[in-house]
Amino acid sequence: MLCLLFFLVTAIHAELCQPDGENAFKVRLSIRTALGDNAYAWDTNEEYLFKAMVAFSMRKVPNRETTEISHVLVCNVTQRVSFWFVVTDPLKNHTLPAVEVQTAIRMNRNRINGAFFLNDQTLEFLKIPSTLAPPTDPSVPIWIIIFGVIFCIVIVAVMLLILSGIRQRRRMSKGPTEVDDSEDKCENTITIENGIPCDPLDTKGGHINDAFMTEDERLTPL
Amino acid sequence: MACAPGPDPRGAGGGHERPSWDNRLQYLLSCIGFAVGLGNIWRFPYLCQTYGGGAFLIPYLVALVLEGIPLFHIELAIGQHLRTGSVGVWKAVSPYLGGVGLGCLTVSFLVSMYYNTVLTWVLWYFLNSFQNPLPWGSCPLDLNRTGFEAECQASSPVSYFWYRRTLNITADISDSGSIQWRLLACLAASWAVVYLCVIRGIESMGKAIYFTALFPYLVLTIFLIRGLSLPGAVKGLTYLFTPDVRILQSPRVWLDAATQIFFSLSLAFGGHIAFASYNPHRNNCEKDAVIISLVNSLTSLYASIAMFSVLGFKAANDHGRCLDRNILRLINAFELPDQSVNRDDYAAVLSHLNATQPERVARLCLETCRLEDFLDKSASGTGLAFIIFTEAILHMPGAPGWAVLFFGMLFTLGLSSMFGNMESIITPLLDMGVTHRFIPKEVLTGLACLVCFLSAICFTLQSGNYWLEIFDNYAAPLNLMVFAFFEVVGVAYVYGVQRFSDDVESMTGRRPGLYWQVTWKVVSPLLLLTIFVAYVVTLARTPLSYKAWDTQYVRFPTRQEKSYPGWVQAACVLLCFLPVLWVPAVALAQLLAAHRRKKDTGRDRCPKL
Numbered sequence: 001m002l003c004l005l006f007f008l009v010t011a012i013h014a015e016l017c018q019p020d021g022e023n024a025f026k027v028r029l030s031i032r033t034a035l036g037d038n039a040y041a042w043d044t045n046e047e048y049l050f051k052a053m054v055a056f057s058m059r060k061v062p063n064r065e066t067t068e069i070s071h072v073l074v075c076n077v078t079q080r081v082s083f084w085f086v087v088t089d090p091l092k093n094h095t096l097p098a099v100e101v102q103t104a105i106r107m108n109r110n111r112i113n114g115a116f117f118l119n120d121q122t123l124e125f126l127k128i129p130s131t132l133a134p135p136t137d138p139s140v141p142i143w144i145i146i147f148g149v150i151f152c153i154v155i156v157a158v159m160l161l162i163l164s165g166i167r168q169r170r171r172m173s174k175g176p177t178e179v180d181d182s183e184d185k186c187e188n189t190i191t192i193e194n195g196i197p198c199d200p201l202d203t204k205g206g207h208i209n210d211a212f213m214t215e216d217e218r219l220t221p222l
Numbered sequence: 223m224a225c226a227p228g229p230d231p232r233g234a235g236g237g238h239e240r241p242s243w244d245n246r247l248q249y250l251l252s253c254i255g256f257a258v259g260l261g262n263i264w265r266f267p268y269l270c271q272t273y274g275g276g277a278f279l280i281p282y283l284v285a286l287v288l289e290g291i292p293l294f295h296i297e298l299a300i301g302q303h304l305r306t307g308s309v310g311v312w313k314a315v316s317p318y319l320g321g322v323g324l325g326c327l328t329v330s331f332l333v334s335m336y337y338n339t340v341l342t343w344v345l346w347y348f349l350n351s352f353q354n355p356l357p358w359g360s361c362p363l364d365l366n367r368t369g370f371e372a373e374c375q376a377s378s379p380v381s382y383f384w385y386r387r388t389l390n391i392t393a394d395i396s397d398s399g400s401i402q403w404r405l406l407a408c409l410a411a412s413w414a415v416v417y418l419c420v421i422r423g424i425e426s427m428g429k430a431i432y433f434t435a436l437f438p439y440l441v442l443t444i445f446l447i448r449g450l451s452l453p454g455a456v457k458g459l460t461y462l463f464t465p466d467v468r469i470l471q472s473p474r475v476w477l478d479a480a481t482q483i484f485f486s487l488s489l490a491f492g493g494h495i496a497f498a499s500y501n502p503h504r505n506n507c508e509k510d511a512v513i514i515s516l517v518n519s520l521t522s523l524y525a526s527i528a529m530f531s532v533l534g535f536k537a538a539n540d541h542g543r544c545l546d547r548n549i550l551r552l553i554n555a556f557e558l559p560d561q562s563v564n565r566d567d568y569a570a571v572l573s574h575l576n577a578t579q580p581e582r583v584a585r586l587c588l589e590t591c592r593l594e595d596f597l598d599k600s601a602s603g604t605g606l607a608f609i610i611f612t613e614a615i616l617h618m619p620g621a622p623g624w625a626v627l628f629f630g631m632l633f634t635l636g637l638s639s640m641f642g643n644m645e646s647i648i649t650p651l652l653d654m655g656v657t658h659r660f661i662p663k664e665v666l667t668g669l670a671c672l673v674c675f676l677s678a679i680c681f682t683l684q685s686g687n688y689w690l691e692i693f694d695n696y697a698a699p700l701n702l703m704v705f706a707f708f709e710v711v712g713v714a715y716v717y718g719v720q721r722f723s724d725d726v727e728s729m730t731g732r733r734p735g736l737y738w739q740v741t742w743k744v745v746s747p748l749l750l751l752t753i754f755v756a757y758v759v760t761l762a763r764t765p766l767s768y769k770a771w772d773t774q775y776v777r778f779p780t781r782q783e784k785s786y787p788g789w790v791q792a793a794c795v796l797l798c799f800l801p802v803l804w805v806p807a808v809a810l811a812q813l814l815a816a817h818r819r820k821k822d823t824g825r826d827r828c829p830k831l
Binding site: 028029030031032033078079080081082129130131132134142143146147150151154155157158161162165169 | 350352363369370415422
């Protein structure tokens, strides 16, 4: 009698957890992609941890605080590592609605991922969309900061150039009395006799006289 | 003898001495910087790839020798001899050709407007490169944070960042949208940078050019060294440079090579004339012309090697990821262990599965992954820089650093070309005596930059990119070819080759040889006429249409081909022909003036009899 009951229970269990069954979800893990050489093998102990995490998530849902590990059924485990799971009610005769399971998993996704050292891409719950992390926007966009720096430098440089140009022009318009070097003062002057300038050649110090330029100097070197 | 104060050589009064370059290196770098621009980076590699790889170099070099160098020599020699900007030069060659100079000024103004807008986009990307991860690497989330934005999901994060976050483009050119304040701010910044560098003419520009002309070469070298060490780079280089000599039979290749050389050297803008006018009279302009043209072409080649190595890496990367996606689909469908199939085994596993369970494999919709398909994906212009290359950078380790280097290089390349454009506007204005002696040069350059900035605001509208393509395709090419033709014919026939050769001999000490005489008199004018006619014929045959980024389009993200509305077509025609109208207008005005003068002298003579 007891054996019959046991067989009945396992048969019902088998019916409850089926690929594409009612309220069943497929899970796919990519452990080797996530961990590389540190990948662990997927065995029944890992399955037990998974059931525990799902039961833990369901316990956070109101009215489902009494969910036990044995209420979570796992079936069709493949080499890929992928399997199907369902959560049954305490009486173990029907599965809990998919919406409740979905909400529970979504709220605790990070804890489940963390237990297996995986993330949303390597531990996939098909048909349960994950909430994507919000982008970390700084309060001031970075481009504005750099733009401000460059613009300020340019404006300051333009101001400096304009001011130095104004100063230069004011110095020139005030006449050579403002010129600092007294030696240049006389070199820049032109001797005037009877009101006519005598020296037609440019007498600026160090200037090359065209008339005496040699053949070699006609072509400017690179 | 009274020791009286004489006139100051830098003269606030009249007798203002023409500024000159500090040394010859500044002059050479300025010309090289003007010639080497964005086109060397994103036009030449595309042409190389489309026209049979290494084989394209043959028509390119032929065009350089027959057309590029002779025209360039004319511009440098005539500017150096007459020591004035483009307007004064052509008026001096012949009063009837004065319109050529004014036309060059107009075209330079139009080009400055939209060229700096491209620099604005480059600056925007540069500013956004200082963060990790790069903003064009991932899509933004949609409203309920369960997925990505639809537009981004359908196209790609890189395209989304370009079309939506940068341009915020509308679906149609008639829908102008609003001014994008981000682009407006970057436009103001880039015009401020241009103003800072050209504020005192060549005095300030000569200092800035050391950095802006040399920095791109440094970055290209860094990219070359890094690119060659990336996986897939060498395969990309060999595929893209393998010459296909049969392509030389098509006349289209020769036409494009001649056109590319013409625009690559920035001829007929008046910028080189302006630069050369600040030279001392005795300077070997012949050597300069050859050096600068060769440096320009070698830079194009160098840049394409660097670009192709990175693009080869990108193609190999895309191919690998295509294989990975297929492998994942296979593993998920057939429940094979994770990571059990790597890229080398893929073909064998697929054929085995295809033999045993073909229907299941067919239902999977696997992509075809061929490396050649990815290598063939080519683009030129903004598409290459802002979409393809930015995506390639995403996969290089240390991506933000590479992005900063790349966009910094593009900005300095464009900036040195902008110097030439601005000088071709400012120098003729200065020489025409537009500025009264109490208006300092800084104010004139500031006004020029301000006018260009205010006119360029129309490109910061949401439809700005469509308008920029119009300006790029119609404002410059035809007009420049016409002006270049008049330049060559004006110097060779109106001014006279003999007289011109005498001038060149007085400057360089050597009379131009047979090569120069033949190219100036016969070859270059004929070539220019041919490419002008061919260009007009090609333009007339292609319907006036543009590619719009329309999210509602059925085949989005492919861009939808739309034709221009009537008023836009009228604008295209205006842009094509308005600058050229200066030439007949000025010639007509001169004719009328000469006619009136003859009538007046005839009337004066009579009473004396």
